[in-house]
Amino acid sequence: MGIIVVEVCDGNLMNRVDLENLLESEYPEVAVMDNECLSFCGLCAVRPYAIVNGTRIFGATAEECIKKIKHRIELELAMYEL
DSSP states (O other): OOSSEEETTTGGGGGGOOHHHHHEEEEEEEEEESSSOOOOTTTHHSSSSETTTTTTOOSSHHHHHHHHHHHHHHHHHHHOOO
């Protein structure tokens, strides 16, 4: 289990992307978790999103969301370097 947890709802557009392989191979500190529901009803169908260590990350597209997720991961990792 990583020190950074990325949660994705099964009903969200981000579930179509293989985030687990994409992120965990690039960042060994990351654990991607698929959840049945993250309790943001309606949001799943509207915008790609994920939760990174409790912070919701949104994007207009899956690609934009992945870029923002990676940025948040980098910020989280920087906190551990101090």
